[in-house]
Amino acid sequence: MSRHSPAGFFSNRTITELADQLRAGETSAVELTRAALHAIEQFDSELNAFVTVDREGAVQAAEKADAELAEGQDRGPLHGIPVAVKDIIEVAGLPTTMGSAHFADHVSTSDAECVHRLRAGGAVLVGKTTTHEFAFGPTGDSAHNGPSRNPHDPTRITGGSSGGSGAAVAAGMVPLALGTDTGGSVRIPAALCGVVGFKPAYGAIPTGGVFPLSQSLDHVGVLARTPQDCRTGYRVLAGLRDAPSRERGDIANIGWIDPNSLHPTDPEVTRIARAALETSGIPVQDLGIRDPEVVHRGFLGIQYSEAYANHAERVADNPELFTDDVLGRLRESARTAGWQHVRALAARDRWRSDVDELLSGVDLLAMPTTCVVATEIDRREITVDGADVNVRGALIGLTKPWNLAGSPAVSILAGAIGGLPVGLQLIGRPGAEDVLLAAATRISG
C-alpha cells in the first residue's frame, strides 16, 4: 500500500504462478527458498516477523523438493513453496517459544499435525513467526522476542496474534504463512498488514500440536497475498487435496452487517470496506445483529475460562515469566465464574442459531475486519467515532463473533487510510469454504 513498504521477492508472485514456474523449470525450490531467506535478511531486522529462521533446514528441504520434482514425484500445489509457521505451532527440531519466556528454551520434538501436512505436501519451512505471547492478544506487540512491526509503518502494530505471519507475507518474505485464530488472530494481522487472512470452519484444520489458547475457539488458518493462495494452503492443511470442490461461488447476494451493532467503528473504515464490497456488483442487503451481548458474553466467558485452564499452574508458579500484558489478562480470566462459563456456552448456542438465521437469506455476510487501522505499538486505548475504547476491543470486536460461531471467514484488502490498510471481512457457512474464497477472489477484483 504505502510507497515505502518493504517488497520482497514474493510481493508480486502468487503460489499458482510459482508452482507453474517450478514445473516449467523456470525456477527451483532452492531459488525460491534463497529468495525468501534473502528477503528475511533484508527486512526482518526492522519488522521482527521471525523468531527463528531455519536457513540450513530450509535449503535442505528445498533441495529434496527439487530432487523429487526432477524424479517426477509431485507432492501438489505447495511442493517447493517456502512457508512460515507461527511460533505456537510445533515444528520438530526447531524452537517453539509460544512468544513467551516460559518456553524460551523449548525445542519441539515432533511436528504439529498441520505442519506434518505441509511437509507431506512438499512445502519448505523457512522459520517460525512472531506471536503475541501465547497467542493471547490481538495487537502482536507483546512477545518475548519483541513486537512484530507493520511493513506499512514500523512504528505501528501488525495486529495479532499471528503478527509475524502477517508481516512476513506483507513484506514478500514468504508467499504463505500459518497462523491461528481464536478471536481474529489470522484475520486481524491480515487486515492491518494488507494481505489476505483466512480461517476455515472450526475443526477443518486439526489443532494437534498447536499450543491451545481456548480450545473451543481456536482455529488454524493461513495468510497469503490472494484468496486463491489461501485456498491452496487451506486445502492442503485440511487434507482436501484430491477432492476439488464443485461449488464455485455463484453468489446471489451478500448481507452487510453494520459493524457499529457490534463495536464502535471508524466511519472511514466502514465506508472503505462497504465500497470495496459494492464495487463487485454483487447485491448487498443490510442486516442487523439482534443481540450483540450474546456474542460478548459467550466469547469472553469461554475464552477466559479455557485460557486460564491452560495457564493456571504457570500463573501460580512463575507469574514473573509472563509479559504484563498477558499476565493481566490471565488474572482477569481467573475471575470468570463457573456459572458464567455455563451461561457463555448457552450464549454460544444462541449465537449459532442467530448466525443460521442471518445466513438464511444471503449467501455470505460482510463487514469490516477491524474497527480501526493499525495503531501505534504499545497503545492500549483509542478513540473511535467519539467513543473511548480499548484497542483490543476495537481489533477483535468484529472478528470474534465468527470464532464463537465457528464460521469460515476471510479478510481481504479493501483500501487504505493514510497508507494503512483497511480489511473487508467475508463470512460463510461451514463446509462452503470454497464459495467464500471464490467470492473473495471476485471482490478482490
Added chain:
Amino acid sequence: MSRHSPAGFFSNRTITELADQLRAGETSAVELTRAALHAIEQFDSELNAFVTVDREGAVQAAEKADAELAEGQDRGPLHGIPVAVKDIIEVAGLPTTMGSAHFADHVSTSDAECVHRLRAGGAVLVGKTTTHEFAFGPTGDSAHNGPSRNPHDPTRITGGSSGGSGAAVAAGMVPLALGTDTGGSVRIPAALCGVVGFKPAYGAIPTGGVFPLSQSLDHVGVLARTPQDCRTGYRVLAGLRDAPSRERGDIANIGWIDPNSLHPTDPEVTRIARAALETSGIPVQDLGIRDPEVVHRGFLGIQYSEAYANHAERVADNPELFTDDVLGRLRESARTAGWQHVRALAARDRWRSDVDELLSGVDLLAMPTTCVVATEIDRREITVDGADVNVRGALIGLTKPWNLAGSPAVSILAGAIGGLPVGLQLIGRPGAEDVLLAAATRISG
C-alpha cells in the same frame, strides 16, 4: 423390612399383576386409585411423602381409564395404574413447588414431556411428592414442606432428592413414582427406603418441563417395588412401548468395584451388598477405580457451575427464600471458577473413557448404592469406618460417578442393618437398559 413399616395396598402387588387384574375385570382403575388415596390418608401425615394429593383429578382420570378399557382402548401397561410425580416436574393444573418457598404459589400450566407420556400411557396421577429443595441435596430433609420421613424409621431420612417418591413406593401408597437423579437422587431414596430405583442412560427420558439442577447430569428415573416394574415405567417414559427388547440378560460376569476406592463405606453395607450379588451365582470379578479424583473434580465442577447458573438471580434477589441448606450449597457453588468448570468437563471425558475400560471385560458393574444406611433427619456429619465425613458425601459418593458417565444404573434391595435397608447398585451400558434390569431381577431373586 422392619416389622412396623407402613404397608399400603401396593406393598405386595406388582404393576404386572395389577395390569392383568385390570384386564380380567378383577379390579378397576378407580379401585386402585382409591386404594392409593386411602394409603396416603393412612400414612402420609407421618411420612410427608406428598406435597400435593389430587384426589379429584385422580378419580376422574381413573374413571376415564376404566371407561377406555371397557371400550377396548388399551393404552398399555400403565393404563389405570396410580403414579406419583416428584414435585420438580411440571403437571398441568397442579402446584409445582420445587420444594422451595420461591415456588410456593407456582401452579403449572403444562405437563412436562415425561408426564405427557405417562398420561398418554393411561397412568393415573395421584399427586406430587416431596423433593429436597430444588433437588439440590441427597438427604431429602430440607424442603419448604418439611422433610420426607423413612417408612422404616420416621426419625430418619428417606434420602433424596426424590425422597417423597421413595417413601410413597416403600409404604405401598403407589406402585410407581417418578424421580430425578443428578447425583443419585433416584437411587439413594430407593436404597434407603428399600425399593428399586432406576435411572436409564443420560437423555433416555426427556427432561423438558423438569426444573433443572445441573443439565449435564440430570436424569429422569423411576422408583418401584421391582426391577420389572421399573422397566415397565421406563419403557413408557422413554417412548419404547412398541419395541420389546431382544436382549434378555445373559450376564456372563459382573465387575465389583470396591466402594472404598471412591468413598469410605460402612463395612457391613459392603458385606451385605456383595453377599446379595454373590447369591445370584453370577461370576464376580474385582475391579478398581484408577483415579477417583477425576470423578470428584468432574462431578462437583459441573454440578456447582450449572446449579448456580440456574439460581444466580434468585440468590441475588431473594436469598431469604432458600433453606439454609441449599443456600449454603449455592454460595459454595458460586465459588467454582470458569477454568475449574473447563477442567471438570475434561475430567468427565476422561472418566467416560475409564468407564468404557471398566466395562470392557464385564457385562455390568456393581457396588453398594450408598456408603451408609439412612441417617437421622437433619444430621450432616457422620463417622464411617473410622472416618469423619459429611452425610452428603456418604450418600452420593457411589452414585454420582454414574451421572458423570451418563450410565444406566439401578439400586435394588440387598438386605438390612437393624431394620434399615441396604442397597446394591448395578451399572450398565447406555442402550443396554434391558440387560441391566434383567440382571437386577435375577439378583433380586
